[in-house]
Amino acid sequence: MALDTAGRVRRAAVKLFAAKGFHGTGIRELAQESGLSTASLYHYMGSKEDLLADIMCDCLRTLLDAATAVAARVDDPVPRVVELVKLHVRTHARKPKETRIVDHEIHALAPSARRTVVALRDSYESVWSEAVAEGVRRGAFRTNQPGVTRIALLEMCNGVARWYSPRGSLSLEDLAEHHADVALKALGACPHGPAEGQSRGE
Amino acid sequence: MALDTAGRVRRAAVKLFAAKGFHGTGIRELAQESGLSTASLYHYMGSKEDLLADIMCDCLRTLLDAATAVAARVDDPVPRVVELVKLHVRTHARKPKETRIVDHEIHALAPSARRTVVALRDSYESVWSEAVAEGVRRGAFRTNQPGVTRIALLEMCNGVARWYSPRGSLSLEDLAEHHADVALKALGACPHGPAEGQSRGE
Amino acid sequence: MALDTAGRVRRAAVKLFAAKGFHGTGIRELAQESGLSTASLYHYMGSKEDLLADIMCDCLRTLLDAATAVAARVDDPVPRVVELVKLHVRTHARKPKETRIVDHEIHALAPSARRTVVALRDSYESVWSEAVAEGVRRGAFRTNQPGVTRIALLEMCNGVARWYSPRGSLSLEDLAEHHADVALKALGACPHGPAEGQSRGE
Amino acid sequence: MALDTAGRVRRAAVKLFAAKGFHGTGIRELAQESGLSTASLYHYMGSKEDLLADIMCDCLRTLLDAATAVAARVDDPVPRVVELVKLHVRTHARKPKETRIVDHEIHALAPSARRTVVALRDSYESVWSEAVAEGVRRGAFRTNQPGVTRIALLEMCNGVARWYSPRGSLSLEDLAEHHADVALKALGACPHGPAEGQSRGE
DNA sequence: CATGAATGAGTGTTCATTCAT
DNA sequence: CATGAATGAACACTCATTCAT
Structure with a gap:
C-alpha cells in the first residue's frame, strides 16, 4: 500500500x-x-531537497521530544545528564544513517529549510545546556567551561553514529554507559553519588 | 607565478x-x-577528485608526522596523550576546513584513493592507540574500554573543526588544554601528576 | 452535472x-x-490536442454559420460586407480568447486536425471573398487588389481580439462600425450611399 | 568562426x-x-528564454530606430505616415519570422524581460501615435477615433508577416503602397495631395 | 601558459497519458 | 464518476573534461 x-x-x-x-x-x-x-x-x-529536509526534521523532532520528556521527568541534573547522554548515544547507535545525515548535510539545504533544521537542533541542544547549567547552579558539576564541555560532549556522542557497529563486541547499553561516564567526568561530577559528595566538599 | x-x-x-x-x-x-x-x-x-585526494593526504600526512614526532619525543604516556590531544585540537582549530574535508568527504573518493587516505588515517590513529595502550600497560590510565575511549576522544576533538571560532572568547590554548583535561579524565588519569599520584591514592 | x-x-x-x-x-x-x-x-x-481542436472548430463553425446566414440574407455587396465586418469584429470582441486561439495555435495541431480547421477557415474566408468579388463585379467596390484588401481587412479585424477591452470607453457597436467604415474605404466604396452612386457611374 | x-x-x-x-x-x-x-x-x-528575448529586442530595436529616423526626416504627417506604414510592411514582409515572434510570444517571457519588450513596443507605437496626432492637429487627417484607427492599422500591417509570400505575384513595393493607401483612407486623407485639398474642404 | 569552443553523459524535474480501484 | 498511483519519454540545463589554438 x-x-x-x-x-x-x-x-x-x-x-x-x-x-x-x-x-x-x-x-x-x-x-x-x-x-x-x-x-x-x-x-x-516534493523534491529531492524536501526529502532531505523531511528526514532531518523527523530525526531531530524525535530526538527533541525524547529529550524534553527526559528533562521533564528527571529533576536531578546528574541523572538528567546521564539520561540525555544515553538517549543521544542510543539514538545515534540505532539510527546512525539518519543522524549522520543530520550532522553532515545541513549545508545542502536552502536557507529557509536550513533555518528550520537549525532551529530544531538549537532547541535540542538547549535541553542539554539547561541540564548542564542547572547542575552547575546546584553545585553538582564543576567546570569553568560549561558551554565548551557541552559541545565537546555532543560531538563525542555524535561520533557514535560514525563508528559504532552493533555487530561488534560492545553492547549498546555498555556504549551508552561508557559515554555517560565520560560525560560526568568531563563535567567534574563523581559518577556514582555525585551531587551529595560534591556539595559536601564545598 | x-x-x-x-x-x-x-x-x-x-x-x-x-x-x-x-x-x-x-x-x-x-x-x-x-x-x-x-x-x-x-x-x-589532475582531476577534481585528485585535488580532493591531495588535500586530504597533505592534511593527514602533516598531522601524522607531527604525531609521530610527539610520540618519539615524549615517553611518559600521560604527557604524550596530552601532547597528542593538543596537537589534534590545535590542528582542527587552525585548519578547520581541511580537517572537515578529511572527516566528511572520504566517501567521495574512488576505492584506490580511499585506501590511501584510510591507511594514513589508520597510521595516525595507531599513534593514539599506542599511547593509550602504553598508559594502560604502565598503570597510568584506568579504563576497561581503551579502544572506545580513544575513538570517543578523537571524535570529540574532531568536533572542534566544526564549531570552534578563533573570534570567540576562548583562546586556542585554553581550548587545547580543556580537551586534554577531558581526555585524561576519560582515561582515568589525574590531569597534572598522573600515574604516580593516582596509584598512591588507592 | x-x-x-x-x-x-x-x-x-x-x-x-x-x-x-x-x-x-x-x-x-x-x-x-x-x-x-x-x-x-x-x-x-479525448486528449489535450482534441480539446484544442474542438475549441477551434466550434469557434470557426459558429462564425461560418453566421457569415453564411448573412450572405444568404443580404444581397447587396456593400451592406453585406458591412454586416460581415461587424459580425467578425463583434465575435472577436466578445470571444477574444477563442478567436485568439484560432488565430495563434494552428501550428499546434497535428496534420489531420489542422486540415479540418484550415478547411473551415477557408470556407469562412470564401464568404468574404465572394462578397468582395460580387461588389467588384457590380461596380460597388473599386480596388485593383481585392484579394490583398480582403486579407488585410481580415487581419485588421482579427486584431480586435488582441487589444479591445469592453471596459474601455469605446462601445462594441462603435468599434464594429468604425471597422466597417475602414473596410468600405479600403474597398473604394462610399460609406453611406455607395452602390447607387457607383452603379450610376458605369 | x-x-x-x-x-x-x-x-x-x-x-x-x-x-x-x-x-x-x-x-x-x-x-x-x-x-x-x-x-x-x-x-x-544564456537560456532558451534569453534567446527569445534577444530576438524580440533586436527586431523591435531595429524597427524603432528606423521609425525614429523616419519621424526625424519627414515633417509632413501625410508622407510621414506613408513612410511609417511602408517601413512596417516592408519589415514584416522581409522578416516575417522575427516579427511573428515579436507579435505572438510575448506571453512566454518572464515578467522582467516582458517589461523590456513591451517598453520597446510602446516606444515604437508612440512614433505612430505622434504622427497620427500631428496629422489630426494640422488638419491633414479626419478621424474621430485616431487611437482605434492607429491600432487597427498596426494590426492590419502586422498581418503581412502572417500571409505575405515574396513568391506570390504581388511585389513588396506594391504591397507596401497598398497598405499605405488604405492607411490614408482610414485616416481620412486623400492619398496623393492630402493636407491641402482637405483643409480646403473644411 | 591560457582559454574559447566543444561535448557525451548526466542533472533534477515535468510531460501527457493510462488504469486499477 | 472519480482518482491515486504509475510511467516512458521528454524537458531545460549543467556536469567534468578535452583540445586546438
Missing part, C-alpha cells in the same frame, strides 16, 4: 544520503533503490 | 569543498574562486 | 490556451483550473 | 520559434537545427 511505498522511498533516501551524501546521490539511484521510476518518485516527495 | 596560482586553486578548493561538500562544488565555481578559466584549472590539478 | 463539468473544462482550456498558448499550458494547470484531478480530465476530453 | 556559429543558432531559433512557437520548440531541435550539441548551445545563449 501507499505507506509501504512511501516508506521504501524514505529508507532508500536515508541509505543513500548517508552513504554517498545528498549531492552524491542521484534521483535515478534513489528510484532504483526504491523500486520505482524517477517519475513515480515524485508522488512520494 | 606558478606556485602562487597553484596555491590559489588549492585554497579555493579547500574553501568550497569544506563549505558545500565535494559533490556540491562544481569546477566552474572552483575556477571562479581561483580566478581562472575552467580549462586553465586543469593545468594545476 | 456532467454538462456543467464539461463546460468548466472547456472554459479553463480557453482561458489558459489563450493566456499561455497550447504548449505553454500543462494538463495539471488545466485540471486545477477546472477543479478536477488530471485523471478525471480525461473523462471530458 | 564564432560569429558564424552564433548566427546559426540565432537563425535556427528564429525559424523554429516562428514555426512551432517558443514552448513548442525543444532545445534538442534547436541544437540539431544549429548543428550543435545541446551543451554547446549554451555557449551561444
